Amino acid sequence: MKIYNDYLETIKSAIERDKRGKSYFSGLSESETKFEKGIKAMELKRKVPEDKLLPSLEEFADELGVQPKFDQQLGMHPDFVHLKHTNNIEKHYIVSGFIDIKGSTRLFAKYDPETVLIITSTIQQAAIHTCLIFGGYVHRLHGDGLFVYFGGKDIDVSTAVNKALQCVSVFTYFVKNDLKKLFEEQGIDKIFTRIGIDLGYDKDVVWSMAGIGETSEITTCSLHTSLASKMQSSAESNGVVVGKNVKENLSERNNDLLSAVSIRTQDEKDRYIFRDADSGFFYTQYDFNWLQFLKRQDFIVSPPEGEVWIKRTQHRGREKNIEDLASTASLNKPYFNG
Amino acid sequence: MIYGDMDICGNMGSYWETFNIEIFVPDTYPFCVPRVWEKSQVIKRNYDFHIDKHGGCCLDIEHRLVIYKVIGMNIEEFVMKKVYPFFVNQVYRKRTGDYANGEYLHGFDGVAQYYREDLGILTSKLAMEIIQKILDNDLPERNELCICGEGKYKNCHCRSVEYLSRLPEARLKEDLVGFKKLVG
Numbered sequence: 001m002k003i004y005n006d007y008l009e010t011i012k013s014a015i016e017r018d019k020r021g022k023s024y025f026s027g028l029s030e031s032e033t034k035f036e037k038g039i040k041a042m043e044l045k046r047k048v049p050e051d052k053l054l055p056s057l058e059e060f061a062d063e064l065g066v067q068p069k070f071d072q073q074l075g076m077h078p079d080f081v082h083l084k085h086t087n088n089i090e091k092h093y094i095v096s097g098f099i100d101i102k103g104s105t106r107l108f109a110k111y112d113p114e115t116v117l118i119i120t121s122t123i124q125q126a127a128i129h130t131c132l133i134f135g136g137y138v139h140r141l142h143g144d145g146l147f148v149y150f151g152g153k154d155i156d157v158s159t160a161v162n163k164a165l166q167c168v169s170v171f172t173y174f175v176k177n178d179l180k181k182l183f184e185e186q187g188i189d190k191i192f193t194r195i196g197i198d199l200g201y202d203k204d205v206v207w208s209m210a211g212i213g214e215t216s217e218i219t220t221c222s223l224h225t226s227l228a229s230k231m232q233s234s235a236e237s238n239g240v241v242v243g244k245n246v247k248e249n250l251s252e253r254n255n256d257l258l259s260a261v262s263i264r265t266q267d268e269k270d271r272y273i274f275r276d277a278d279s280g281f282f283y284t285q286y287d288f289n290w291l292q293f294l295k296r297q298d299f300i301v302s303p304p305e306g307e308v309w310i311k312r313t314q315h316r317g318r319e320k321n322i323e324d325l326a327s328t329a330s331l332n333k334p335y336f337n338g
Numbered sequence: 339m340i341y342g343d344m345d346i347c348g349n350m351g352s353y354w355e356t357f358n359i360e361i362f363v364p365d366t367y368p369f370c371v372p373r374v375w376e377k378s379q380v381i382k383r384n385y386d387f388h389i390d391k392h393g394g395c396c397l398d399i400e401h402r403l404v405i406y407k408v409i410g411m412n413i414e415e416f417v418m419k420k421v422y423p424f425f426v427n428q429v430y431r432k433r434t435g436d437y438a439n440g441e442y443l444h445g446f447d448g449v450a451q452y453y454r455e456d457l458g459i460l461t462s463k464l465a466m467e468i469i470q471k472i473l474d475n476d477l478p479e480r481n482e483l484c485i486c487g488e489g490k491y492k493n494c495h496c497r498s499v500e501y502l503s504r505l506p507e508a509r510l511k512e513d514l515v516g517f518k519k520l521v522g
Contacts, residue, residue: 301345311353322433324348329430329438332423334388335399336444
């Protein structure tokens with residue numbers, strides 16, 4: 001999709017510097033090495049500033065007509081800030097998502113910790129930026145992963161569900177394709193995501209302050225937030241698992257994109273992520289075909305070759321060239337039998 | 339019936355157009371020729387754009403399509419090789435005024451053009467002779483003189499004749515009638 005190219009470039013230069021570093025710094029004293037490496041990490045970290053998207057992703061945001069807000073604080077969903085330092089509670093729906101990035105531990109075997117830091121934080125920042133583009137809220141960081149919310153006071157349930165699915169589909173495509181390619185070129189075992197998403201309706205989600213004083217956060221107490229986390233561990237590599245409530249809010253045309261996890265695992269016990277036989281409550285988890293979903297989005301074009309591209313209607317400083325079509329167009333010579 | 343949007347993209351990732359299309363695949367699949375309609379009306383309904391008033395698209399000369407009835411086809415390959423390039427070529431024409439690889443004339447003139455340009459059968463007389471020999475199963479041996487009389491058959495029109503031999507007999511008979519009309 002090329003929208004993460006600048007993030008990939010940052011990772012790439014960190015990797016390249018690491019290799020150079022190993023040979024170049026081998027003759028230096030420990031203090032000299034540390035000094036140089038410190039500069040290296042700071043320099044590269046500056047390439048991914050905290051408060052703005054890198055140009056390739058910014059262009060994507062422009063295409064979508066959105067301007068991400070960078071004023072979020074962890075554990076402080078802007079629509080429920082009023083609950084901070086109170087004993088009040090509020091019931092309001094939320095879509096919870098757990099995005100786990102797996103495989104980064106193996107990086108330590110190959111690279112210096114500073115390089116690993118740049119790699120993992122760049123991937124994490126790409127995930128955060130993607131979340132912000134789709135109107136999500138990053139609630140908490142989990143190692144390399146994220147715990148995110150979609151939804152709030154001014155957004156309806158099905159739109160929130162849709163945005164959450166768009167976000168994870170775009171990010172998973174990046175990890176499964178662009179990032180994978182880069183790491184394969186470096187001879188690194190794969191890094192992949194596992195994502196769980198679930199929706200809790202108003203009646204099922206209690207917002208309140210958890211913790212004490214400043215050691216606190218505004219968070220949800222909901223079976224469905226807990227299940228999102230559990231579903232993340234049910235997902236396959238680069239897979240997304242969603243709960244039944246998400247299915248209920250997916251448009252009819254997208255219902256074919258869900259299949260019970262038990263179909264994949266061939267194990268009926270994986271059909272439900274939660275069972276309460278006494279009350280007869282059985283909650284189904286589904287594998288979500290995020291790639292097909294992505295291809296159906298208005299902002300995506302998917303030529304028959306199978307790739308997925310962003311539909312670029314704006315062309316910053318580059319003109320479309322009709323000759324880009326010539327080789328495919330030449331395969332056709334039309335006829336009319338009239 | 340297969341239907342949906344087909345996005346047209348350039349090699350460098352540029353987006354150009356989206357066509358809403360329908361592909362009708364007969365029950366005889368894979369031994370069939372699917373029909374394609376453009377429903378979005380992006381293409382002007384004009385024969386010069388190789389489309390009829392209902393949006394039926396003329397993807398290629400019939401000889402190259404009808405061969406699927408004999409050898410069978412794969413729908414994905416059909417989309418990649420016939421459908422997608424047709425719509426890319428429509429975008430190309432819209433922007434440049436010409437099709438990237440030219441076009442066939444309408445009606446039987448286009449068939450005669452196909453015989454000339456693609457099969458190397460340059461005259462109507464030779465075309466009729468070849469078709470008749472195929473229908474009569476009276477083809478030369480590979481090392482004999484070609485039907486055109488200009489060289490060894492295997493080095494001359496052999497490949498074109500072999501291709502034509504695979505077409506349904508009805509198609510060949512139709513061509514024979516067409517060429518007869520052309521020469522008067």
